[in-house]
Amino acid sequence: MSEKNNIKVAVIDMNNGFPNQGMRGIQELLQSYHKETQLNLTYDLFDLRQKGEIPDTTYDIYISSGGPGSPFDGEGEKWEHDFFTLLDQIENFNEQNEHKKHVFLICHSFQLACRKYGLGNVTRRKSNSFGIFPISLTESGTEEVVFNGLHNPFYSVDNRDWQVVQPDLADFKAKGASILALEKERPHINLERCIMAIRFSDEIIGTQFHPEADPIGMKMYLLQDEKKTAIIKNHGEDKYYDMLNSLDDPDRITLTQSVILPNFLNQAIHTLQEV
Numbered sequence: 001m002s003e004k005n006n007i008k009v010a011v012i013d014m015n016n017g018f019p020n021q022g023m024r025g026i027q028e029l030l031q032s033y034h035k036e037t038q039l040n041l042t043y044d045l046f047d048l049r050q051k052g053e054i055p056d057t058t059y060d061i062y063i064s065s066g067g068p069g070s071p072f073d074g075e076g077e078k079w080e081h082d083f084f085t086l087l088d089q090i091e092n093f094n095e096q097n098e099h100k101k102h103v104f105l106i107c108h109s110f111q112l113a114c115r116k117y118g119l120g121n122v123t124r125r126k127s128n129s130f131g132i133f134p135i136s137l138t139e140s141g142t143e144e145v146v147f148n149g150l151h152n153p154f155y156s157v158d159n160r161d162w163q164v165v166q167p168d169l170a171d172f173k174a175k176g177a178s179i180l181a182l183e184k185e186r187p188h189i190n191l192e193r194c195i196m197a198i199r200f201s202d203e204i205i206g207t208q209f210h211p212e213a214d215p216i217g218m219k220m221y222l223l224q225d226e227k228k229t230a231i232i233k234n235h236g237e238d239k240y241y242d243m244l245n246s247l248d249d250p251d252r253i254t255l256t257q258s259v260i261l262p263n264f265l266n267q268a269i270h271t272l273q274e275v
């Protein structure tokens with residue numbers, strides 16, 4: 001067994017310069033993971049949409065963030081081309097090497113990957129979805145190592161105007177991808193439940209929700225008048241206060257935050273160190 005003594009993580013910032021809680025969330029997770037495991041792990045940030053920064057292929061692990069706007073905004077743009085090329089390079093590398101590179105795609109990055117791989121249809125929602133919602137694991141989701149430790153349903157933060165729907169399951173299978181989680185059931189609403197997580201390949205996984213979200217960031221959002229009014233309008237006052245109170249519940253978003261990205265890092269680092 002060969003031990004890699006420095007694990008390099010690239011964090012791709014898709015926020016296009018907009019204020020967000022995601023980059024803080026991802027960095028804090030990496031810092032606490034580093035502290036807890038005592039592994040020699042370092043990370044670099046790449047401001048892709050705003051500054052055109054793209055990591056090279058010397059990193060072991062890639063985490064790509066959420067971000068604002070339409071997931072079609074980058075069509076034909078250099079930054080999107082660079083992002084898709086990087087995913088191709090990682091796949092090529094993995095085909096030829098035993099120490100595989102792993103990728104985690106969050107929200108906006110997840111939608112871009114669905115476009116790239118032609119999985120489902122990326123469409124605009126009727127209205128914005130913002131809040132803490134239950135998410136259902138599919139059968140593949142209950143067997144997913146990265147989700148090991150979650151309840152079914154589990155709770156996570158949603159913050160988006162777009163969605164991935166209408167999967168062609170035969171096509172998913174042919175491409176080696178599987179749906180891991182679906183939007184909460186809304187029995188009284190006649191709308192398709194969107195896809196909340198996909199395993200794109202053995203090394204690439206993505207979520208529509210925000211596994212990096214923490215109670216601090218979420219509380220800040222929930223207390224904003226605009227968000228409060230929107231949640232009460234869409235879901236009622238009880239749901240709003242339930243979301244706010246759930247921030248202290250260790251079984252809700254804190255569980256999701258403590259399970260998914262750490263499991264992903266464990267898996268990615270484990271495969272780097274075995275062979």
Ligand SMILES: NC(=O)CC[C@H](N)C(=O)O
Binds near residue numbers: 162
């Ligand atoms: N938080 C996000 O990454 C949102 C993704 C995308 N911009 C949307 O609105 O759906």
